């Protein structure tokens with residue numbers, strides 16, 4: 001029997017699950033642990049170690065032990081996040097040939113997907129040992145807020161590990177799936193996911209028919225447990241400097257020991273009120289005398305050191321609710337995911353903000369892998385029993401658009417749009433005799449293009465020489481079910497087309513992005529005025545509003561007959577199709593639907609008048 005495994009590829013730990021006889025089980029590794037450290041090391045003898053084996057030797061082999069590769073995946077060498085990791089990591093990060101990031105292990109430079117692939121291969125192996133046969137397919141999870149490059153790189157990592165990644169799904173969505181699957185519930189839930197390196201929050205509607213619809217999502221791919229550890233490290237380093245005038249950061253081995261001690265203290269402070277951090281012989285003074293580090297950290301002090309980090313997550317949660325158009329009271333349950341949610345301040349802050357205690361039913365370290373396994377099995381078994389059917393409707397976390405004349409961002413796919421989706425718009429040239437246009441693909445919420453992240457660019461050339469505004473170019477953005485973006489541009493006159501799967505320019509510095517935008521301005525396009533479409537859209541929305549208002553009344557009158565029920569279904573169908581036509585910016589379809597809506601509305605009015 002073909003199996004699909006679900007892998008939660010975490011910053012700190014990874015977890016693998018599989019569905020057996022209709023239930024998802026988390027698979028323990030050889031040591032009996034259900035999670036495996038996302039760590040990779042190379043020994044002096046050239047042996048590769050992954051997971052617990054890598055973690056166990058990290059202190060004595062700090063330079064050749066990689067952790068938190070997920071913080072680097074899909075990022076460019078120049079990005080501020082990579083700079084931050086490079087300045088604190090105990091292993092070496094170097095610039096790759098394409099401005100990408102390489103990690104050196106015993107002199108050999110590896111790409112980040114290669115390192116992540118070693119972790120994925122280990123998870124594959126754990127599953128294979130348990131199942132007793134080879135596994136080829138996997139669903140791998142990523143933070144909802146991962147951008148296109150990070151998703152692509154994760155997929156690449158799967159391929160390098162010898163896995164066919166049949167779907168990439170968002171971690172909070174996977175958690176919601178694990179929470180709601182097979183429970184026949186109908187409710188609105190918030191998933192708060194604070195892991196080792198990333199924070200995500202999603203609001204979902206779970207329907208009894210197996211539909212999991214994400215309404216909004218937000219997050220920060222650079223906020224997680226490691227930042228909490230860093231605060232403790234800073235506190236220790238500063239204290240030590242005040243006392244001895246020595247900067248412990250300069251010593252890799254000391255740094256690795258500090259990192260370990262900080263994380264351990266943090267974890268312990270979730271259950272005790274005070275911990276003693278004790279690191280004998282941490283460094284030697286200039287006079288060859290060994291120095292020790294010994295300090296006591298209380299939970300209250302630790303909470304003070306990290307209060308702003310927790311507050312940041314609460315602010316993001318507030319924003320997500322607003323984006324969903326919901327109030328705190330509308331949230332019927334909260335699912336906590338990720339090891340960091342065991343920190344009492346985190347749990348308290350979430351409970352206080354939402355005014356309810358989080359759900360206790362799910363295991364924060366395992367739910368994501370379980371959700372991935374459920375989705376994997378549902379994908380394999382598309383026409384299985386309806387009890388197993390799941391429909392995941394996820395959304396795109398950030399607005400996708402392109403730069404238009406004036407350096408403005410023109411949104412094509414707004415944030416929180418259900419994926420997969422495709423949207424097109426027609427643009428015109430912005431200058432006389434402009435024979436080329438440059439499409440700069442951007443992700444972000446600012447109206448100013450240069451404030452957003454540049455995902456990629458390409459040029460459509462060979463346009464006819466004509467006055468500005470005459471030559472028309474149709475640009476279509478597409479996001480597939482993995483959240484991966486592709487863009488097509490078409491010269492409407494000649495039919496000449498150009499398309500790309502967006503990759504590999506993200507993570508540039510602000511200055512580089514500004515320079516690229518600046519050089520692209522000459523090739524910018526203008527948005528084509530589409531007043532007709534806008535007017536028709538307003539008409540459609542007005543009609544849909546009226547129809548919805550009358551819907552209950554009409555159902556009461558005609559819902560008793562087959563004929564009546566059929567008419568109601570048809571009305572709903574017309575409204576759905578109208579929404580799709582609006583979403584796709586499909587003028588012809590919208591025109592048709594407006595006519596259908598008018599007929600429906602007249603019929604509804606007639607029914608109500610007679611009743």
Ligand code: AMP
Nearest residue numbers: 010013195196225267270338339340342
């Ligand atoms: P995850 O990426 O979900 O595996 O989360 C791992 C993060 O959770 C790491 O930063 C851990 O240090 C942290 N963590 C694990 N257990 C605890 C705990 N009991 N209290 C606080 N943080 C924890």
